Amino acid sequence: MSVTIRDVAKRLNKSITTVSRALDGYPDVAQETRQLVVRTAQEMGYVPNRAARQLRRQRTDTIGYILPTLTPQFADPFFSEFIAGLGDEAALNNFDLLVSTAPSGTEVEYSRYQKWAFGKKVSGFVLNRMHQYDWRVQYLVRQGIPYVSLESSLDQENSAYVEVDSVGGFKKLISYLVGKGHKRIAYIGASSDLKIQLDRFAGYQEGLAGACIPFDPELIIDGNLSRLGGYNASQKLLELKEVPTAITCINDLTAIGVLHAAHERGFKVGQTLAVTGFDGIDEVEHTLPPLTTLKQPVYDIARRLVKMLVTMINGELLNERQVRLQPELIIRESTG
Amino acid sequence: MSVTIRDVAKRLNKSITTVSRALDGYPDVAQETRQLVVRTAQEMGYVPNRAARQLRRQRTDTIGYILPTLTPQFADPFFSEFIAGLGDEAALNNFDLLVSTAPSGTEVEYSRYQKWAFGKKVSGFVLNRMHQYDWRVQYLVRQGIPYVSLESSLDQENSAYVEVDSVGGFKKLISYLVGKGHKRIAYIGASSDLKIQLDRFAGYQEGLAGACIPFDPELIIDGNLSRLGGYNASQKLLELKEVPTAITCINDLTAIGVLHAAHERGFKVGQTLAVTGFDGIDEVEHTLPPLTTLKQPVYDIARRLVKMLVTMINGELLNERQVRLQPELIIRESTG
DNA sequence: TTGTAGGCGTTATCAA
C-alpha cells in the first residue's frame, strides 16, 4: 500500500485537513506548519492519489487525443511528432495525455469519444484531421466539453483552433511552379470532405486561376494521403497522353509515393518532372531527390493547441482563439 | 452534470446496488431486471465514472508508455505505428493508455515514471528502446510495478518481453550480402548501451566471422538512429580510401540518410553500393531505390505487449513470458 | 433476488 494523506497526518499529529491545505498552498496555514508538512510528505514519499482527487474535485486534468487512423497499421511521422508535442506540453501543465486510436468516421470512433467524455475521464479533447462538417465538433459542443483543433471545421463559429494557411501556401507554391514555366500541373488530393483537401485544393485552383491556366479535371486524382495512394495515383497521371510537367500533392507521404512511381517509369524528377509535398516531415529532406514542400511546425502547433486547451479547461480567457500560421515554402531539388 | 448510477437507480426505483450488479454482469440478478437496467442505462447515456471506480476498486486499468525521445522534434514512423498498436489493444481490453515523452536517461524521465507509479495513475508500463542495463527495469522491479518491454535488458532474469531476433536476422543479412560477393561491409550503429545496438552489431560481427571476413573497425560508425545521423556517418565511409561495397544500418531511418548521401556523391545504390536497413517501416518501400531491410511487425508486437501486460496486471498467469520473433528479410533493389 | 451501509483518498464547508 502506498502512503496516503492520512498517514502523513498521523505521523505529524495533525488533521488531514491541515496537511491537505499545507500541500496545496492555501494561505491559511502557519508558515512553520507548512514547511513541516511539506518536508514530511516528501520524506514519506507521499503522492496524492489521482483518482481520489479527481473524484472530489470533479475534474481530471487529463486531455484526450484520439488518433484518426485510416488503416490499423499506419505509420505516419506526422503523428509521432504531433503526439510528442502534445505530451510535452501536457506534462508541462501537469496534465495527463490519454491516447487512443479509431478509424475516422466510424462507430468505434464515436464510442471512444463518448466513453471518455461521459466517463469524465478527460477534461477536453484535441482534434485534428478535421472534416468540413465534423460530428466530433457538434458532439462536443452539445456536451459542453472543451476542445481545440488543428484546422477548423464549419460547425461552430467560435471554435478555438490553430490553422495553417493552406490556401495561401498552395497558391504560393503554384506561382512558384508557374514561374518555372510549368503549365500542366496535376494535383493529388484526398477525400473531399477533409478540411485540408478543401483548402489545399482551393489553393491549387486559385493558383491556377491567378496564372490564367485553365483547370483540367483530368489532372486531379485522389491519393488517400498515403504513400501507396500517391504511388497508384501518379501511375495514372503518368500514363496520360499529355503527361503533366508537375505533380503537386496534398501531403508529403503522397509525394513520396509519386517519387517512387516516377522513378520506376524513368522520369527524372527535378528535370522532366516536378513533384511537391506538404507538411515538411523530416523524411522528405532525404528523399531522392529531396522534396520541395510546404512545412508546418507540427511540434509547436501541438504544444500550442495544448496550451490553448488547458487555458480553456481552467476557465481562463483565451485571448487568441483562432491562430493562423503561414507554412514555409521549402524549395528543394524535386522542382529543379 | 452527467448521469450517475444513482440517477439510473432512481429512474427505475431500484437500488444502486442492483443497477451496479446488473451492469457488471453479476449472476445474482433477475434476467428481467438486468435487461431493463441495461436498456435504461443505455438510454440515459450512463457511463461509469472512472475516477470513482478506480478509487473504489483500487486499480486504474491504465497503462503508461513514456516515449523515449532523442530530440524534442522527432518524427519516427516506428513510434506512430507502435502507439497505434498499444492504443488499439488497450481499448480492446478496456484499458486506457497514458502517453508522455521524456529524453532518454534524464532526470525528467525518472520523475515521469515516478509520478505515474506513485500516484497510482497507471497499473503498469510498456517500455522500449531498452538499454543493456536499464534503470527503469530496476526501478519498477523494486516498486513491484508490472511492466513489459520490447527488447530485453540484463537487469532482471524473468522479465516479460517481446524480442525480435536481431542477432540471427543480421547474420542472415550478412550471409545474403556475402553471397552477392560483398567483402567490405560497413555498419552504422548507435550508442553501445542500447540493446538493439548490442544485438545487431553482434549479428554483424558473427555474420562476418561466419564468412571468414576480417573485422575492420574503420567500417563501424555511430549514426544516432536518425536520418541525419546516417547521412553524416555515411559521408565518412564514402570518403575512405577503400570504400565499402555495402553499408548495413541499425535501422531504416539511418539507411534513408545513407541513400541520400550516396546519391549526392554519385553512387548508384543497388549497383556500385548496397544499402540495408532494419525495421521495415512503410516508408522504405518507396525510397529510391526501395530498401532491403529486416522487417519487424511493430503493430503486432505492440498489441502483444499490451496483452501480456494486461494479463499480468489482472494477476493471471502468463504462459509465455519471453516471446521471440524472427524478423523477415525483405530484399529490394537497394542490394541489387 | 434485492437493498442497506460503509468506505476507497481527497477536498471543501463550516465551526471552533
Add this chain to the structure above:
DNA sequence: TTGATAACGCCTACAA
C-alpha cells in the same frame, strides 16, 4: 490557524 465532517460515485460484504 486548525479540525471534524460531509461529500464525490462507485463497489461489495452482509443482511433481508
